[in-house]
Amino acid sequence: xxxxxxKAVVSTQSTGVTSxxxxxxxxxxxxIELNSTYLKAIIRRAQAREKLEKLSPALExxxxxxxxxxxxxxxxxxxxxxxxxxxxxxxxxxxxxxxKLKDLGNLVLKPxxxxxxxxxxxxDPNSGGYNIQFSQNxxx
Numbered sequence: 001x002x003x004x005x006x007k008a009v010v011s012t013q014s015t016g017v018t019s020x021x022x023x024x025x026x027x028x029x030x031x032i033e034l035n036s037t038y039l040k041a042i043i044r045r046a047q048a049r050e051k052l053e054k055l056s057p058a059l060e061x062x063x064x065x066x067x068x069x070x071x072x073x074x075x076x077x078x079x080x081x082x083x084x085x086x087x088x089x090x091x092x093x094x095x096x097x098x099x100k101l102k103d104l105g106n107l108v109l110k111p112x113x114x115x116x117x118x119x120x121x122x123x124d125p126n127s128g129g130y131n132i133q134f135s136q137n138x139x140x
Contacts, residue, residue: 017051024048039068043075050078055086 028045031038046061059082065075105116120133 021048021051025052025054037068039065039072042068043072046075046078050082053089055082055089058082059086 025045025048028041028048031041032045035041042061042065046058046065049055049058049061059079062075062078062082065072066079069075102116109115109118118135120135121130122133123130
């Protein structure tokens, strides 16, 4: 594969859209290694990273772009928009993780006639720690 920095554009019409974004991200990273102020490559890598749902690294790229050109419209818009999207993404990941942990917990507790529903976690507002309470009546 021949690398051409000006060809580090992504085609959404491709059958391998994800691999195209990965290729664009990699190509732009190479271009940035060669020239850390290559604004077009920084923006394109940020856009590819957004499509790959790598929102935090994309935000860092947009911030770098704004250091180089504080008036860049795409970067300005993204720096305002992405923090909220990152927060939503992190909350979704946290919920998925908790759900998987509950499934694992239920797998372990089921032979004892219990489930994670038998346990209630209450966060202490002062310390931030958790208090776990057991209730025999709740079951899956």
